[in-house]
Structures are given as structure tokens and as C-alpha cells.
Amino acid sequence: KQEVTQIPAALSVPEGENLVLNCSFTDSAIYNLQWFRQDPGKGLTSLLLIQSSQREQTSGRLNASLDKSSGRSTLYIAASQPGDSATYLCAVRPRNQGAQKLVFGQGTRLTINP
């Protein structure tokens, strides 16, 4: 059974710092890995999707990497801003559990202090 873990559960940093969020998964048989952002009480916003054959994806100040063999992904946020404060979730799409089922981590709650 695929399990996804995110460490740390919460992170607080001053504005302007670069930071890394971690995600690990137990089964490397995945189609892709997706990073989402969730603001309090709201839905999920897709940030980046990395296919299983890719090593990284970039969007603006965000860079996500994937090491499928070791079951790890990182989300790098450059020059953090207070507006980046949110919960960040990673999710994998397993190969053997149906086309659409995503397995989520518990998330990292990020606070950027002005």
C-alpha cells in the first residue's frame, strides 16, 4: 500500500528565505507526483506536476524535484513571501490503484513571517 510522508509538519521562516519542503513515498510505481497548495478552509491549487520519467519541474519561484528510485521529492521555494503562507501537500498517482486515485501526504503548514 502506497504511503506518503511529509516532513516537517510545520515550518516557520522569515520573509526572503529560501526553503525546502520534503515528501517521501513508499512505492516507486507511480505515474506522477503533484504538489498542491491549500489555503485555510479552501480547496487545493495545483502547483507543479512531475511525470515519473522527469527529474524536476519549475514554475516561477518554485522548483520541484523527483527521485523515484529513492521515493523522494522536494519543493524548493525561493525568496519566500508572506503570501506563500499555506499548507503544501504532495500527492502521488500510483500505477496500480486506478487511473485517478491520488495518495496524499499530511502536508506541511508553512508560515512566512514579515
Next chain:
Amino acid sequence: KAGVTQTPRYLIKTRGQQVTLSCSPISGHRSVSWYQQTPGQGLQFLFEYFSETQRNKGNFPGRFSGRQFSNSRSEMNVSTLELGDSALYLCASSSSPGQITDTQYFGPGTRLTVL
């Protein structure tokens, strides 16, 4: 293009009642998935519909059911509500569920409180 919409946004019910939640996917998207989010269990997959057919189901009791209409709109129903059903219910749609690049787009969710 309008995003995924969910109605209602908030619901308060009492134990034993039943509830129906609605999801309208992005125009052109034929796949709709439902997830339950709670503080203790996080996000868990409920079920997925494509072209009015349930393709995949998570580990939830039979009290949780769903359907999809010909216009791709989907509903989920929870019967005999329990306190533990209190959660944020999220719906996601996608256009190409068979492709590895397929991205799911989530709605704002329906916050269900069971008293």
C-alpha cells in the same frame, strides 16, 4: 474558463440524516473524483467517475455513494450521517484521466458538519 464548482459550500446536519453534495467540473472535463479531508486522516480518496461510470472506489462504507450525469456533473450522497463524517469534501476534475500528464483541478470544497 470557469473552475470546478461545488455546492453547497457549507452544510450542517444531524446524526442519522442524509446529505447530497454537488460538483460541476471544468467545461470539457469528463472525469470527476471525490476526496474527504479531515484533520486526523488527511485527504482520502472516495471514488472516481468517468462518463457516468464509477471507475474506482476508496475504502469507505456503503453509506457513501455517488453518481455522474451525462453533462459530467457529479453528486455524492452520504446516508445515515455519523459524527465522524464531519469533513471537507473536495471534488476534482480532469480532462485526460488515462494520460500520465493528467492534472486534477480541485474545487473549493463543501464543509459538512454533523451534530
